[in-house]
Amino acid sequence: MPQSLSEGGFRVTIKGAEAPVICRAEQKLLFAIEEQVPFPHPRPVRVGCRKGGCGACRIKVTSGDYVTAKMSRDHVTEAEERQGFALACRLTPQSDLEIETAFLGPRRGHEGQND
């Protein structure tokens, strides 16, 4: 059962953001952020492909329950998934959440290859 479903959704607190985001049942977190922090305001989580492939919206969940759809292993390894890392575009809250951004930038740059 949901732990809290206030205002028609779960409350997602983003570390460093001014206000929480309310994520409706079944809604992917990134889409709630895009709706509630409209352009041109700076968004607390980066928006990229919105489809689990690019890693722009990588976050770490520090509190709460959630489910995720398939995410590219380039950006969330199995070990990282167990530690709470996820892509916001593939994450659906199952309770109120606390998250922080965890965007990595280019992850596997090879030393010396960009000279």
Place this chain on the structure above:
Amino acid sequence: MSQEGLLRPGIIQLRVLDMEEAITHYVERIGLDLVSKEADGRVYLKAYDEFHHHSVVLREADRAGIDYFAFKADCQASVDAFRKRIEAWGLAVDDVPAGEQPATGARIGFTIPSGHRIELFAEMALSENGPETHNPFVWKTEPRGMRAQRLDHCLLYGPNIDKVEEFFTRVLDFHLPERVDLPDGTLAIWMTVSNKAHDIAFVKHPEPGKLHHVAFFLENWNDIGHAADLMSRYDISRDVGPTRHGITRGQTIYFFDPSGNRNEVFCGGYTAYKDHPTRVWDGNHVGRGIFYYERQLNDAFLTVVT
């Protein structure tokens, strides 16, 4: 014929996270025809206006991105000659036997200094579902979705762009219609082996082997608008556009497939001949070069890759 050696992009193999979602996207939305699903799970697609058996291969995997981009040569002797030049330049070349894909002959493959696998091949059977050649109609069956006519090009992100330019121009006989040069070196190159404005492009990026986008050709600007209409109707993740590029002058819209691989559908673009000079953009004007109407870059377009 006057164009010898490599002719055009022939195959792109993409990694997708969910095959059924990918098929819906590439077949129903972009409008490619499904050629076959093979025993190893890979799915083969072609655009309605392409003559050969397939041009897009989808492979289900746990990460998105590109497996390789393959160019088609005029004959096997050309592939054999390129092999010697590639090895002399210092890259290791491996063999992919005929039949690794349906209706496709032997291929050679190698990894370029940006970390991407490039392949060359000469033989692919004509499709039974290709365009008509005797008193042809413009199409046999009305095209679906975005009405993509062909696989056109891809833009790849990786390191060592200077070496990539040297390889494609000196070893594979490409020419270079356009480039972006910043004070600290070359940022991006657009290269062609034909007289399209680009067959392949690269942007300097620290992480090797990344895909920025794969592009499909549409007939005209109205079709770009129709593609945008489909994106809103079917909730396709749109990136940028409709707009125009200063570079290549193509008219365009960018979006993402269901695995986060960026797609482009575009039309227009100038004709590039080998004796034309290279157009050069500097850092003060590159915004107009990439997005001619907005005249500024956006962060996600520059940095989001698979």
